[in-house]
Amino acid sequence: MDDLTISIEEVIRQRPAPTFDLRPLEERDSGMGFIPGATWCSTEGLLARIDELVAVTRASSVVLVCLSGRRSDDAAQRLRDRGVPRVYSLRGGILAWRAAGHPVCGTGDIDDADVPDLEDAEAFVVAIRSCFVAEWAQNSADDDAFNPVELVQEVFARAPRTRAGLVAAVDEVARVAWRRGHPLAAMVKNVDRMHAALQRLARRGGLAEG
Numbered sequence: 001m002d003d004l005t006i007s008i009e010e011v012i013r014q015r016p017a018p019t020f021d022l023r024p025l026e027e028r029d030s031g032m033g034f035i036p037g038a039t040w041c042s043t044e045g046l047l048a049r050i051d052e053l054v055a056v057t058r059a060s061s062v063v064l065v066c067l068s069g070r071r072s073d074d075a076a077q078r079l080r081d082r083g084v085p086r087v088y089s090l091r092g093g094i095l096a097w098r099a100a101g102h103p104v105c106g107t108g109d110i111d112d113a114d115v116p117d118l119e120d121a122e123a124f125v126v127a128i129r130s131c132f133v134a135e136w137a138q139n140s141a142d143d144d145a146f147n148p149v150e151l152v153q154e155v156f157a158r159a160p161r162t163r164a165g166l167v168a169a170v171d172e173v174a175r176v177a178w179r180r181g182h183p184l185a186a187m188v189k190n191v192d193r194m195h196a197a198l199q200r201l202a203r204r205g206g207l208a209e210g
Contacts, residue, residue: 004076006063006088008100011035018056019063019175020046021094022071025164029199032094033104036187037175038065039168043075050082057086069093103184105174105191115196120206121161124197128152131190132173135182151176162208163198170194 011017019038021028028034046053046064056062064072064079064087072089079087090097098104116127129152136148152173159169174191178184201207 004073004080004089005069005091006061007091008097008102011063011090012102014061014063017061017063019065019090022046022064022066022075023094025167027067029106029195031106031108032067033098033107034094035065035097036103036105036184036191037171037178039171039175040164041168043071043078046075046079047082050079050084053079053084053087057084060086062087063090064088065090065093065097067093068095103188105188106195107192110189110192110196112196114193115200116193118197118201118206120201121166124166124194124201125156127197128156128170128173128194131194132177135177135186135190146180163202164209166198166207167195170198 011019019035020041021034021038022041022043023034024042025040028040034040053062062084064075066072066075066089069089069092072093076087076089092099094104116124118124118127129149132152133148136146155169155172156166159165170191174187177187198207202209
């Protein structure tokens, strides 16, 4: 790690630090993919959350991601200038992450038959709870006192019932799953199913974008 950037290897070792994907949502969903657990947020959105980010960086680094690293380099510098320590840009962006062979979500490699067909946002919350809790049951130790049901309930209780709000909640749950050692490939499949369900729901007019 240098002063402003962080290597892919360091991100993997941190498994993971809070990670923000700065690309526009349509670019993130265009097929290039995104890192499992990376929360979508614009640079301006992060600049509006300075106090929150300062608090987060007391316990952890924050990683910013874009396509090649240029936008995230600029955003990291702007946040540092505003007093946020330990914020880093992923060196080489999502292009470098893919080139290193790490799994990505959002590439479009999912069968439509695997996508839940949902009527509204509340049905989506029920579906994701079933999806991630089942995955936890398969990948957690028997003596693990962590309760995934409580995590999902807490995250989605405060998530806005919009596509962007629910996307961010899915990514937060996925980040916790990765931090607790769940296989990235399995997480990618679950995240892709849930994001595709949100896209379908938004296309039908059952979910606002904001």
